[in-house]
Amino acid sequence: MKKVLLIIGREYWTRVRKRSFLFMTLLGPLLAALLYGAFIWIALSEDTPTVRIGICDQSELFLGDEIPLQNRNNKISFPEAPRIVDDAKDSMRAGKYDAILFIPRDPINNHNNSFVLFYVNRIPVSSIKYTEELISKMIEDYKLKQNNISRAQFEMVRTRISMEQSKVSVDKAESDKKEDGAPYVIAFINSFLVYILILIYGTQVLRGVMEEKQSRIVEVIISSVKPIQLMMGKILGIAAVGLTQFFIWIVFTGISFLVVSYFILGFSDPSQIQQQLEMMGQVSATEGMTDQLNMDTLAGFFRIDLWVVLPILFFFFLGGYLLYSSMFAAVGALVDTDSDTQQFMLPVTLPLIFSIALAQVALKNPDGNLAIFLSMFPLTSPIVFPVRAAFSFDIWHLIVAALLLVLSILFTAWLAGKIYRTGILMYGKRITWTEVIKWVFQK
Amino acid sequence: MSLFKAEHIIKRFGKHIALDNVSVEIPKGVIFGLLGPNGAGKTTLIRIMNRIIAPDEGQCYLNGNPLTDSDTARIGYMPEERGLYKKMGVSEHIIYLARLKGMSKQDARQALAVWLDKFDMHAWKNKRIEELSKGMQQKVQFVATVIHNPSFLILDEPFSGFDPVNADLVKNQILELKKNGTTIVLSTHSMASVEELCDNIAMIHRGRCVLDGRVGEIREQYKTGEYEIVFTGNMIAFTAALWAGGTIISQTDLGQGMWKVRIRLSRNANVNGLLNELIHKVEIKSLHEYLPGMHEIFVNLVKGGSPETVSAGFTE
Numbered sequence: 211m212k213k214v215l216l217i218i219g220r221e222y223w224t225r226v227r228k229r230s231f232l233f234m235t236l237l238g239p240l241l242a243a244l245l246y247g248a249f250i251w252i253a254l255s256e257d258t259p260t261v262r263i264g265i266c267d268q269s270e271l272f273l274g275d276e277i278p279l280q281n282r283n284n285k286i287s288f289p290e291a292p293r294i295v296d297d298a299k300d301s302m303r304a305g306k307y308d309a310i311l312f313i314p315r316d317p318i319n320n321h322n323n324s325f326v327l328f329y330v331n332r333i334p335v336s337s338i339k340y341t342e343e344l345i346s347k348m349i350e351d352y353k354l355k356q357n358n359i360s361r362a363q364f365e366m367v368r369t370r371i372s373m374e375q376s377k378v379s380v381d382k383a384e385s386d387k388k389e390d391g392a393p394y395v396i397a398f399i400n401s402f403l404v405y406i407l408i409l410i411y412g413t414q415v416l417r418g419v420m421e422e423k424q425s426r427i428v429e430v431i432i433s434s435v436k437p438i439q440l441m442m443g444k445i446l447g448i449a450a451v452g453l454t455q456f457f458i459w460i461v462f463t464g465i466s467f468l469v470v471s472y473f474i475l476g477f478s479d480p481s482q483i484q485q486q487l488e489m490m491g492q493v494s495a496t497e498g499m500t501d502q503l504n505m506d507t508l509a510g511f512f513r514i515d516l517w518v519v520l521p522i523l524f525f526f527f528l529g530g531y532l533l534y535s536s537m538f539a540a541v542g543a544l545v546d547t548d549s550d551t552q553q554f555m556l557p558v559t560l561p562l563i564f565s566i567a568l569a570q571v572a573l574k575n576p577d578g579n580l581a582i583f584l585s586m587f588p589l590t591s592p593i594v595f596p597v598r599a600a601f602s603f604d605i606w607h608l609i610v611a612a613l614l615l616v617l618s619i620l621f622t623a624w625l626a627g628k629i630y631r632t633g634i635l636m637y638g639k640r641i642t643w644t645e646v647i648k649w650v651f652q653k
Numbered sequence: 654m655s656l657f658k659a660e661h662i663i664k665r666f667g668k669h670i671a672l673d674n675v676s677v678e679i680p681k682g683v684i685f686g687l688l689g690p691n692g693a694g695k696t697t698l699i700r701i702m703n704r705i706i707a708p709d710e711g712q713c714y715l716n717g718n719p720l721t722d723s724d725t726a727r728i729g730y731m732p733e734e735r736g737l738y739k740k741m742g743v744s745e746h747i748i749y750l751a752r753l754k755g756m757s758k759q760d761a762r763q764a765l766a767v768w769l770d771k772f773d774m775h776a777w778k779n780k781r782i783e784e785l786s787k788g789m790q791q792k793v794q795f796v797a798t799v800i801h802n803p804s805f806l807i808l809d810e811p812f813s814g815f816d817p818v819n820a821d822l823v824k825n826q827i828l829e830l831k832k833n834g835t836t837i838v839l840s841t842h843s844m845a846s847v848e849e850l851c852d853n854i855a856m857i858h859r860g861r862c863v864l865d866g867r868v869g870e871i872r873e874q875y876k877t878g879e880y881e882i883v884f885t886g887n888m889i890a891f892t893a894a895l896w897a898g899g900t901i902i903s904q905t906d907l908g909q910g911m912w913k914v915r916i917r918l919s920r921n922a923n924v925n926g927l928l929n930e931l932i933h934k935v936e937i938k939s940l941h942e943y944l945p946g947m948h949e950i951f952v953n954l955v956k957g958g959s960p961e962t963v964s965a966g967f968t969e
Contacts, residue, residue, distance in 0.1 A: 216752055224740060426736030430797070433703040433730040434753040436722070635705070637734075648667070 213435045214443045221418065221447025226454060235458050242459075243466030261337045263327075264291030264307035266298040268315045271352065286337050299328060309333050311341065318352060380604075393600040394573060400523055400596035401569040408530045408592065409562060411452045415535040418444050419542025419634070420551075428634050437631035442623070445535045452531060456524065522599040522608070529615040530592025534562065536619075536626035543633030544641050565593035576601040586611040588618035625650060654717075656681040656836040657702065657805060662711035664697055671697040672708070673860040679838065679853070684831055686851035686868070687840040688947075690955055693857045695840050696733070699807055702838070703730050715805065726755040729803035733810040733840070735794045739783040743774070746782060747797045754801040761800065768796040771826065788819050795823055799830065806830065807838045812846060824850070844948035854947070856954060863954055872944040875953075878918045879943040880927075885910045886935030894934040898922040915943060 225231055265288050291298040291310055298310045308331070314324035325345070327338065354364055419441075422428040431440055541554040565584075572581035572594050584594040585603075591611045598607070632649045633641065657679040664672040672694045679685045689695050700706045702713065704725055713720040715727070737746055744765060751761035769775050772792050782790060791814050799806065811827070812820045827850065831837060839851060847854060848868065855865035864871065879902065884891065888904065891914065895901070898919055905913040918927065924940070931937060 213753055216749070220741075220749055224738070421738075422736075424736075425739065426732065426734040427738055428736070429700075429705065429732040429734070430730065430736070430750065430794075431753065432705050433728065434725055434750070635700070645667075 214439050214446070217431075217435070217440060217443025218447040218450065221444050222450045222454075225414070225448065225451045231451070231455070235455050236462070238455075238459050239462035239466050242463045243470050246467055247470040261286045261309070261333050262307045263288055263333075263337070263341060264298055264302060264310045265289070265313065266291045266293060266295055266310050267313040268293065269313055269317050271313075271317065286340060295328075302328065302330060311345075313345075318349060396519065397573055397576070397597040397600035400519070400600055401566060401573075401593050404523065404527045404530055404593050404596050405562065405566045405569075407452060407456070407527055408534050409559075411448055411531055412534045412538040412558075412562075414448050414451075415445055416538040416542040416551075416555075418448065419539050419630075420545060420548075423543060423546070423634055432631075432634070437634060438627040441536070441539050441627060441630050445532065445539060448535065449528065449531055453528070456527065460520065519596075519599050523596050525612065526592040526595050526615075529612070529619060532619045533588060533592065533615065533622055534558065536623045540626035540629040540633070543630040544646065546637060546639075550640070561589040562593075565590040569594050569597050572597045576603075582607060586614060588614045591615055628652070654681050655679055655714075656716060657838075658714040658717075659698070659702070660712050660714070662698065662701060662708045662713070664694075664701065664706070664708050670860050672701070672857075675711075675857065675860070675862045677855045677862060677865060679836060681836055682831065682834055683852040684827070684837045684839055684850050686847040686854035687838055687857065688842075688844075688847065688854055688951060689857035694860045695857050696809070698857060699730075699732075699809060699838070699840060702807060703728060726801065727804045729754075729798045729801065729806040731794060731798040731808045731811060733813070735791060735814070737782045737790060737793060737797075740781060742779050742781055743785070743793055744769075744778045747793065747800055750797040751800045754803075756801050764800050764802070765796070768800060772796060772822070787814055788816055791815055792819065795826070799826075803835065805836050805838075807840075809840045810842070811839065812841070812843060844946060844951060847947045856951065858955060864950070868947070871950065872947070875945045875950050876942065877945065879915060880918065880924065880940060881913065881915050881943045882931070882940045883907070883911065883913050883938040884931070884935040885912075885938065888912055890934040891931065894930045895927070896930075898927045898930060911938070 263286060267290075288311075289307065291307060292301065295310075295312060298307075298312075301307065302310050309327055309329040312326040312328065317325070327341075350364070351361065354361060422431070422440075428440070435443075537558045541551070541558055544554050545551045568580075568584050568590060571578070572584060575581055576598050581594065581598060584590045585598050585607060586595075592615065595608070595611050628650050629646055632652070633646075655678045657677075659675065659677050662672050662675045663670070675694070675698060677687075677698075687695055687698070697706070701708050702720075704720060704722060715724050741749070747765055747768075748758065748761045751764065752758060756764070765778075769778055772795075774789075774792060774796070777785065777789065782793065785793065795811070798808070808827070811823060815823060824846075827837060827839075839846070841847060851868050853865070853867050854871065856863050866874075880899075887910075891912070892901065895916065899916040899922060900919070902915040902917055904915075907913055918924070924942075928937070928940070
């Protein structure tokens with residue numbers, strides 16, 4: 211055991227000291243924080259430069275009216291532009307306006323395709339949307355006035371519905387859970403994260419074993435320790451590297467989220483962001499505005515129970531890594547040269563690739579039979595279960611999945627150990643699958 | 654008393670029998686040469702000695718006790734194909750390997766300092782392996798092999814890759830280790846180093862041990878009754894005096910009337926009788942019995958087998 215610890219130590223420290231590790235470990239959370247900051251900032255920002263849309267109004271219906279100069283999300287101004295289109299275009303070219311809105315002579319009765327927006331450079335879609343909605347509303351108002359209907363009456367008649375999704379648990383005691391788009395995003399991130407991490411660290415095990423075999427140091431090492439000790443030491447050492455990275459990511463991501471929230475966005479509490487987003491979602495719904503970003507989905511991220519998702523993510527990452535890395539170790543022991551690697555890699559990477567592909571099925575229908583099966587089958591569960599973890603799931607599914615995974619890890623390690631101890635000493639000979647199978651049954 | 658004993662070792666790889674009932678006995682404190690053409694089974698035998706692989710049948714003993722895992726701490730092994738972790742520092746690497754052999758960190762550090770002195774390696778103890786020349790890497794490898802002061806040292810082709818100066822350095826260290834009581838197995842193709850260093854040898858050929866014993870005794874055993882005589886005088890007179898006493902195998906004119914002649918003594922003749930005849934005809938400078946070199950014995954034994962194995966395997 212002392213020797214395994216020594217090996218774990220070497221595997222761990224040589225990797226953690228590398229510059230690339232430091233780089234990746236710090237870059238990950240930084241990127242996540244930046245992404246998060248940008249996302250929230252764009253969503254809540256009122257600080258975009260004002261878009262000047264010159265009104266070239268042939269109908270003269272709008273100019274007298276007070277066109278609201280600003281809204282909360284989009285800073286837009288609507289200055290008056292020359293009535294002659296070519297003159298208006300010229301002043302736009304001269305930089306007086308960002309765009310010209312051409313309003314036809316009779317927009318009330320014939321407004322289908324005669325509104326035109328001229329621009330030199332594209333203006334934000336949100337500004338276009340806003341302008342469209344604003345003009346529609348003004349025409350509505352005009353029509354309402356003509357027909358003697360008050361705005362209040364109209365709003366009373368007009369109907370817009372939006373469905374809230376709520377998950378009902380089989381267990382009566384549990385309260386219903388509000389669901390929205392956020393779990394899908396989390397589920398996708400989960401499965402992808404586990405997939406990428408298994409692939410990255412599994413490949414590190416493969417490379418490590420190959421390095422030892424190719425440099426022939428392995429023969430010296432296994433004259434001191436048993437091959438299985440070397441293999442396990444390597445796998446666990448690299449697992450420790452992965453966990454270090456995982457934890458640093460979580461901690462730093464948390465910290466940088468807080469930093470971004472407090473100092474850059476100016477919120478004192480994450481729940482404040484959630485409230486703000488939810489409020490904006492409601493406001494835009496009542497105002498009849500369709501926002502580019504679904505505020506409610508964004509707010510949903512703050513409703514995810516991290517204390518459930520993170521431990522599950524952690525467990526399945528570790529389990530999946532242990533399962534796949536021992537297979538990667540066996541492959542590393544089988545190959546002599548880099549070019550041989552492909553032949554033996556495929557049977558290991560194939561289930562991984564299948565898993566990430568099948569995770570999409572689980573994403574579409576997290577409670578379907580296929581998703582349930584895949585979330586328990588050991589080769590796919592490390593990637594598919596974290597998908598289901600973002601939604602609600604039966605606890606016994608988790609127990610079965612965990613149990614099967616642990617058993618498979620033990621079996622795979624045993625199997626890989628047999629292949630490893632023979633393969634590691636074979637040089638200059640192309641190894642066939644038949645031989646590999648023979649080694650497994652050797653005593 | 655033998656330090657290491659392997660009894661009736663059989664090892665198969667599929668249908669191929671790598672070792673077929675091989676027994677060797679290595680006395681304490683000797684340098685033991687393990688000879689044989691490539692593919693003969695030497696490496697397999699060495700790996701069994703190291704417990705890297707287990708024999709299918711047979712048993713190994715160290716100091717009279719069956720070999721166990723804990724014995725690996727007393728064995729040092731330098732394989733023919735050398736390798737180190739390229740990214741590790743020299744000291745770090747040697748200490749790591751020493752600790753895998755069961756040394757404490759502190760003991761390993763102390764022992765390392767001694768060896769760094771011996772090999773004059775202090776200047777580059779903190780360099781990474783990949784920054785070293787091949788010769789330097791070989792030195793690191795050698796130090797890593799002996800740092801835990803093993804009582805049983807197995808060196809597979811220890812001189813390959815060394816320049817003559819460093820090869821001498823290593824040779825002297827091997828002799829010093831022997832003086833301090835270490836038993837050393839030397840697997841090599843270099844018959845010169847076998848004659849120079851080895852006390853005992855075993856020769857493996859096609860998975861069998863075809864020859865073993867003390868080097869001197871083996872050469873004695875393989876002698877063919879040949880003598881080498883150096884004299885001044887007339888070659889014709891020499892031939893006449895020899896007459897029925899023996900046959901000339903080779904003759905070399907050393908100049909100024911001096912000759913070196915190799916003869917094979919006739920069955921019923923003896924050296925004294927021969928000298929008696931010669932001494933009146935020519936002036937004898939020296940006479941000694943010609944013992945076959947290990948090279949000759951090796952080639953002869955191997956040639957007894959199929960010629961392909963010899964030409965494919967034997968390079969020296």
